[in-house]
Amino acid sequence: MSTVGFVMLCHTALNRAAEVARHLAERDCPVVIHVDKRVSRQDFSGLQKALADLDNIRFSKRHRCEWGTWSLVVASQTASELMLAEFPGVRHVYLSSGSCLPLRPVADLRDYLAARPMTDFIESVTTKDVDWTIDGLNAERFQFRFPFSWKRHRFLFDRYVELQRRTGFRRGLPPGVVPHLGSQWWCLTRQTLSAILQDPARRENDAYFKLVWIPDESYYQTLARNYSRHIESRSLTLSKFDFQGKPHVFYDDHLHLLKRSDCFVARKIWPQADRLYQTFLDPAHTGSSMAEPAPGKIDRVFAKALERRTRGRAGLYMHSRFPNKDWENGKTSGPYSVFQGFNDLFEDFETWLSRRLGSRVHGNLFDPKKARFAGDQDIYAGCLSSAAALRDYNPERFISNLIWNTRGERQVFQFSPRDTQDVGAFLAADTNAQISVITGAWAVRMFAANRDFASIRDESARLQKREMEFVNTLRHVRTRAEVRIWTLAEFIEEPMENLQSILDAMDGATALRLTEAPRMANLDGFGQFLQNLKNQGMNPFIMGDFPTTPTGLQPKSSDTRPYLVR
Amino acid sequence: MKAVKRYGLRLRRKKFLVRAWRKGRSLLDVVNRTSGIKPADTLCIVTLRNERVRMPFFLEYYRDKGVGHFLFVDNGSDDGTLEFLAEQPDCSVWMTDASYKRSRFGMDWVNHLLRRYGHGHWCLVVDPDEFLVYPFCDTRPIPALTDWLDASSIRSFGAMLLDMYPKGPISTQPYRSGQDPFEIACWFDAGNYSIERNWQFGNLWIQGGPRARAFFAEKPARAPALNKIPLVKWDKSFCFASSTHMLLPRGLNLVYDEWGGEKTSGILLHAKFIDTFGAKAAEELERRQHYANSAEYRAYKEGLEQDPDFWTKWSERYINWRQLEILGLMSKGNWA
Numbered sequence: 054m055s056t057v058g059f060v061m062l063c064h065t066a067l068n069r070a071a072e073v074a075r076h077l078a079e080r081d082c083p084v085v086i087h088v089d090k091r092v093s094r095q096d097f098s099g100l101q102k103a104l105a106d107l108d109n110i111r112f113s114k115r116h117r118c119e120w121g122t123w124s125l126v127v128a129s130q131t132a133s134e135l136m137l138a139e140f141p142g143v144r145h146v147y148l149s150s151g152s153c154l155p156l157r158p159v160a161d162l163r164d165y166l167a168a169r170p171m172t173d174f175i176e177s178v179t180t181k182d183v184d185w186t187i188d189g190l191n192a193e194r195f196q197f198r199f200p201f202s203w204k205r206h207r208f209l210f211d212r213y214v215e216l217q218r219r220t221g222f223r224r225g226l227p228p229g230v231v232p233h234l235g236s237q238w239w240c241l242t243r244q245t246l247s248a249i250l251q252d253p254a255r256r257e258n259d260a261y262f263k264l265v266w267i268p269d270e271s272y273y274q275t276l277a278r279n280y281s282r283h284i285e286s287r288s289l290t291l292s293k294f295d296f297q298g299k300p301h302v303f304y305d306d307h308l309h310l311l312k313r314s315d316c317f318v319a320r321k322i323w324p325q326a327d328r329l330y331q332t333f334l335d336p337a338h339t340g341s342s343m344a345e346p347a348p349g350k351i352d353r354v355f356a357k358a359l360e361r362r363t364r365g366r367a368g369l370y371m372h373s374r375f376p377n378k379d380w381e382n383g384k385t386s387g388p389y390s391v392f393q394g395f396n397d398l399f400e401d402f403e404t405w406l407s408r409r410l411g412s413r414v415h416g417n418l419f420d421p422k423k424a425r426f427a428g429d430q431d432i433y434a435g436c437l438s439s440a441a442a443l444r445d446y447n448p449e450r451f452i453s454n455l456i457w458n459t460r461g462e463r464q465v466f467q468f469s470p471r472d473t474q475d476v477g478a479f480l481a482a483d484t485n486a487q488i489s490v491i492t493g494a495w496a497v498r499m500f501a502a503n504r505d506f507a508s509i510r511d512e513s514a515r516l517q518k519r520e521m522e523f524v525n526t527l528r529h530v531r532t533r534a535e536v537r538i539w540t541l542a543e544f545i546e547e548p549m550e551n552l553q554s555i556l557d558a559m560d561g562a563t564a565l566r567l568t569e570a571p572r573m574a575n576l577d578g579f580g581q582f583l584q585n586l587k588n589q590g591m592n593p594f595i596m597g598d599f600p601t602t603p604t605g606l607q608p609k610s611s612d613t614r615p616y617l618v619r
Numbered sequence: 620m621k622a623v624k625r626y627g628l629r630l631r632r633k634k635f636l637v638r639a640w641r642k643g644r645s646l647l648d649v650v651n652r653t654s655g656i657k658p659a660d661t662l663c664i665v666t667l668r669n670e671r672v673r674m675p676f677f678l679e680y681y682r683d684k685g686v687g688h689f690l691f692v693d694n695g696s697d698d699g700t701l702e703f704l705a706e707q708p709d710c711s712v713w714m715t716d717a718s719y720k721r722s723r724f725g726m727d728w729v730n731h732l733l734r735r736y737g738h739g740h741w742c743l744v745v746d747p748d749e750f751l752v753y754p755f756c757d758t759r760p761i762p763a764l765t766d767w768l769d770a771s772s773i774r775s776f777g778a779m780l781l782d783m784y785p786k787g788p789i790s791t792q793p794y795r796s797g798q799d800p801f802e803i804a805c806w807f808d809a810g811n812y813s814i815e816r817n818w819q820f821g822n823l824w825i826q827g828g829p830r831a832r833a834f835f836a837e838k839p840a841r842a843p844a845l846n847k848i849p850l851v852k853w854d855k856s857f858c859f860a861s862s863t864h865m866l867l868p869r870g871l872n873l874v875y876d877e878w879g880g881e882k883t884s885g886i887l888l889h890a891k892f893i894d895t896f897g898a899k900a901a902e903e904l905e906r907r908q909h910y911a912n913s914a915e916y917r918a919y920k921e922g923l924e925q926d927p928d929f930w931t932k933w934s935e936r937y938i939n940w941r942q943l944e945i946l947g948l949m950s951k952g953n954w955a
Binding site: 301305354355358372376381437454 | 755758759760762763766767770771777778779808809810811812813814815816823825826828829831832835836837838839840846874875876877878879880881882883884931932933934935947948949950951952953954955
């Protein structure tokens with residue numbers, strides 16, 4: 054005796070629906086099929102003919118169905134009534150669609166339900182606890198009227214919702230109705246289903262739900278609460294929705310995932326997924342009997358897809374992800390360090406740092422002549438070119454590309470007021486950037502340069518101005534980078550401690566204390582050099598306070614600590 | 620966007636459509652099998668000249684991916700391309716001797732055919748050396764993708780052009796007709812692309828790759844555009860505005876997400892750089908029928924005469940679409 058009957062709502066891919074209906078009916082499960090009235094008469098009679106040899110298949114009165122409207126509930130009501138009337142042996146009625154596919158043998162399902170004869174499987178959650186509704190319409194589904202089709206009259210739909218929000222319109226609920234929501238694919242016992250359909254208050258209930266938004270997700274879900282003896286609030290149908298509220302589709306390559314899910318029925322299957330239909334409708338196919346459905350693995354796959362669609366991969370810019378400014382969820386893909394002034398003050402800074410970190414250290418990536426990649430390579434990771442014109446064409450993409458191409462390896466590079474400055478604002482706004490600046494260190498190079506003093510003076514004025522601009526950017530309220538700024542005078546008081554503090558703040562850098570110091574440039578006479586600049590009418594202030602006598606290099610009071618700007 | 624601007628774009632679209640009709644009159648039917656197009660077929664529209672050697676693999680590739688019907692415009696081939704295509708049961712062929720340049724590099728002809736035959740179909744507009752790769756393309760045909768796009772109410776699908784090149788000079792490995800060109804040209808640049816937004820049309824402007832670094836390192840603004848929107852659910856009011864880089868109405872160009880997420884997208888593998896390239900470049904330079912006074916081809920010629928090897932130790936060897944996904948060149952988006 055058959056105990057589970059299927060109500061099947063179909064509108065496309067009738068050949069697949071026929072295949073599944075035949076599979077079920079041949080295994081002694083009565084099937085009532087509702088075909089959308091929009092399907093042509095010819096296709097409908099084709100379906101009828103294809104299933105004519107099976108005596109436990111019925112076709113219910115056809116309604117014109119549209120997504121999100123009452124018509125879908127009407128279709129399931131008439132089909133369910135027919136099922137209950139025609140097949141008195143049916144204990145559980147399973148609502149499915151034409152694009153559903155049973156994943157486990159029907160006998161499995163029958164045994165499973167027989168062991169739980171009075172249980173209704175229907176996802177039914179109060180509106181407060183639902184996190185999956187789309188469009189922000191949640192409690193409002195039940196409070197407003199929705200006479201306009203969302204698919205066909207979007208404009209009217211939106212305006213009418215807006216109007217009701219503004220005027221504070223609220224509908225009254227019929228007595229005894231506590232709104233619940235859930236997946237529209239349920240499996241109800243005869244008792245519960247007939248109680249809903251034969252309810253003396255059905256007219257009022259129906260009248261109310263007619264104007265609810267997406268009633269097929271709430272009609273049975275709400276009313277079952279009034280009659281069911283035992284509700285298992287979950288659907289036996291595996292059906293995943295994406296962030297727009299449309300069901301995910303299963304394809305041939307999901308075969309193993311579906312097999313391992315142990316769910317009874319999956320929705321929705323791509324009609325041309327031949328391998329899925331062949332495998333699961335194969336009479337020889339067996340499931341792991343009595344296993345509990347475990348959709349967790351599939352959940353993970355789709356949760357990942359959702360995450361990728363809504364948040365994307367941090368630091369990636371490509372032709373289908375190009376975030377507006379400040380919507381990047383991370384301007385770059387990983388942490389990196391920028392040093393300004395260090396390779397002016399220390400003669401062998403890059404090689405020393407590379408040795409300390411045990412990784413590659415770039416030179417001045419924004420050098421006006423060419424990008425100084427580690428090892429002076431012309432092309433670097435991801436085939437990034439060192440050509441200055443290409444880099445300066447789009448410096449932000451240059452740096453975000455470099456960080457993306459070297460994911461998993463911290464990038465370290467030098468920066469200087471001599472370099473192209475356009476990228477500065479981008480670096481400052483990036484939480485992944487660790488920027489350490491010794492202001493005025495560029496003057497050390499000027500100090501040692503073999504040039505006419507007039508040109509040194511002009512160049513110094515230019516560099517000081519540029520550095521000041523960069524420092525102002527770094528001190529701006531919008532700056533998100535981890536910034537450390539010292540003046541040259543401050544830094545050389547405690548160079549090792551200062552270097553140590555930078556390295557300590559790098560993730561994954563060795564926790565070892567610095568033992569070997571980089572070689573500092575000789576600063577004898579530097580104070581006098583600055584005084585000469587002053588005498589020529591330029592004011593070198595950015596390097597801090599250097600007395601003209603060498604005694605000025607001795608440690609001073611302790612109030613000159615480096616400060617950390619975040 | 621201001622109403623005036625919007626109206627300006629509308630006028631431009633109308634102009635393109637009129638132009639398509641006018642230029643379309645130069646197309647002569649060679650074989651027209653379009654009556655065999657079924658309502659759900661995906662169409663593939665191609666303009667070409669002297670590509671006989673590429674055609675067998677091209678047809679095989681896209682037939683295998685589920686394209687239902689091919690529409691070719693032959694612009695004066697003399698190597699048997701036309702005859703070969705005319706014999707194929709799923710191809711319709713037009714020919715024209717009119718100027719490629721004056722039909723906006725073939726786009727007028729394509730717009731004409733699209734308007735006439737494309738309405739209501741998913742249409743794939745590619746060059747004979749472009750091969751579409753999309754998420755799950757090893758297990759799902761193009762109709763699976765287009766069904767999903769339909770269900771998601773998405774009308775256009777973006778794919779970046781990815782230049783593929785061989786290791787060593789281009790001319791050393793000869794290409795046999797019917798061969799997979801990516802057996803030879805299997806290397807690509809993974810991460811040197813520059814992206815900007817074109818606010819007028821709403822599309823992205825992508826440049827970079829081997830051509831930019833080898834030929835346009837001094838004048839990057841002239842490097843060829845790599846952003847493409849090859850797959851569109853066509854409506855007869857649509858038109859391509861500039862090659863397949865951008866469309867009108869401009870909403871179709873929004874194939875990228877602006878709020879941090881990733882939309883589903885693909886890649887057009889570009890098999891331009893195989894041994895036929897040298898001859899092709901010389902011929903195209905002779906004909907002077909290409910964009911911006913054939914600046915691109917002039918640059919190629921200079922570049923090719925010096926050292927035609929794009930390969931570097933940082934080049935990536937092509938494996939499959941998943942590799943491109945991981946490298947961030949394309950995305951599954953929320954198609955799982």
